[in-house]
Amino acid sequence: MKYGRKILEPVAGYVPGEQPTDLNVIKLNTNENPYPPSPRVVEALHALGTEAMRRYPDPTASAFRRECAKRHGLPGADWIIAGNGMDELLSLAIRTFVDPDEKVLAPYPTYSLYDVLCKLHGCEMVSVDLDGCFQLPEAFHTTPAKLCLLARPNAPSGVSVPRAEVERLCRSFPGIVVIDEAYVDFGDDHCMDFPERFGNAVVMRTFSKSFSLAGMRIGIAVARPEIINEFMKMKDSYNMSAFSEAAALAAVQDYDYMRGNVERVRATRGRLFAELTALGFDIPESQSNFLLARWNGTPTAREIFERLKTRGIYVRYFALRGLESALRITVGTDEQCGALVHALGEIVKK
Ligand SMILES: Cc1ncc(COP(=O)(O)O)c(C=O)c1O
Structure with missing residues (x-):
């Protein structure tokens, strides 16, 4: 017996990014701000x-x-x-x-x-x-x-x-x-x-x-x-x-406190963009606190996503048309982004 409205039958519902309970992971998957509020x-x-x-x-x-x-x-x-x-x-x-x-x-x-x-x-x-x-x-x-x-x-x-x-x-x-x-x-x-x-x-x-x-x-x-x-x-x-x-x-x-945090994120965004580009990712210019890093090589973007996760680094992968070879990466602190770039360097090295 189904009690839900008919309209709900074909709807899968929104799938938010993972919220791991382990606070020690590097969480770059839901575009949160890495700095605390005011x-x-x-x-x-x-x-x-x-x-x-x-x-x-x-x-x-x-x-x-x-x-x-x-x-x-x-x-x-x-x-x-x-x-x-x-x-x-x-x-x-x-x-x-x-x-x-x-x-x-x-x-x-x-x-x-x-x-x-x-x-x-x-x-x-x-x-x-x-x-x-x-x-x-x-x-x-x-x-x-x-x-x-x-x-x-x-x-x-x-x-x-x-x-x-x-x-x-x-x-x-x-x-x-x-x-x-x-x-x-x-x-x-x-x-x-x-x-x-x-x-x-x-x-x-x-x-x-x-x-x-x-x-x-x-x-x-x-x-x-x-x-x-x-x-x-x-x-x-x-x-x-x-x-x-x-x-x-x-x-x-x-x-002003918010603006200070935003400026830090923007500065890190610039550095992360340069480092990921140097690794071979293709990234459109971002006006936000994340980068869409496109990757046309091996391992695949999905594999990179999985391997990062086993190292405790969460980014976002969308199995959607046109985004199959991309990772969406939230700009974290310099330290978090440094760890990401280091891990990516090992994962994608020829
Ligand atoms: C484009 C866009 N609009 C709206 C929202 C929702 O923001 P809120 O957390 O205020 O519901 C998000 C959250 O990720 C978003 O990416």
Whole structure:
């Protein structure tokens, strides 16, 4: 006897990267930040006490949203919704703006959760292949849909399409354009000004990467108030815990701390890029905290992935079309990346 809805039968569900319980492994597989969050976040959490556990949290995280509005120069907190990680906001976007049987447009390859969310909602995701440089082909601009999901920088390529391309999309696309800026703090530019310029633009950010808070589950979506109102209707009453709200507020208040960690990751990214390239990997220029290292030799990328794992080094391998010969490697500390390069040197040596 099957009790699940029919719609769930063909859905495999999202497969997240492994979270090994052994804390001694070198974990470069889920794009977490290798550095700890701001000490002010830790202080804010310690300060909460049992009252914060006993009472319900602020249902809309208003103090955090006000602080974000100030930080990003937005007209007010009503331009922002906070969520239990960006994944919740992505799911909300599909449920808020797309009817089952309508279409969602996304490039391929991209964040694989998009497709899972569409299937769970019963809508179709139309995937348009990126070109050989991971840029948008012309067909992307001419495919109509109700909602477009565009990760910028994209995953797993790490490549950002030019701002002008996103601008063109916002002007011509007939529905909502979600610009997923999960990794944007590691890049050179952003699109946070788009919601004020375009009525259909929604910019999303996560605190899982640059702010080192993946375990706290914090994300924001920024759009015009009439769009945020629709999101608000759809969300759970208390979609963030009191602890996430307090951590989120302290994190944005200590923005410079985050920037310091990001600069360290960017510097390591440059060194890792050079070292992996010297080993023979082919890597597109990354605007994020990971590198897509393509390998056309022996052993295969999958074998390299397995051998690294036996040495306690976790990277990500996707058995997906076009990514069969690639490893996605999160930029860790210099020490972690040094250990990775050393191991790779032994594994791929002729
Ligand atoms: C492109 C992209 N968007 C969104 C997310 C989700 O972020 P969060 O941890 O806030 O749910 C991720 C996480 O890996 C991601 O890679």
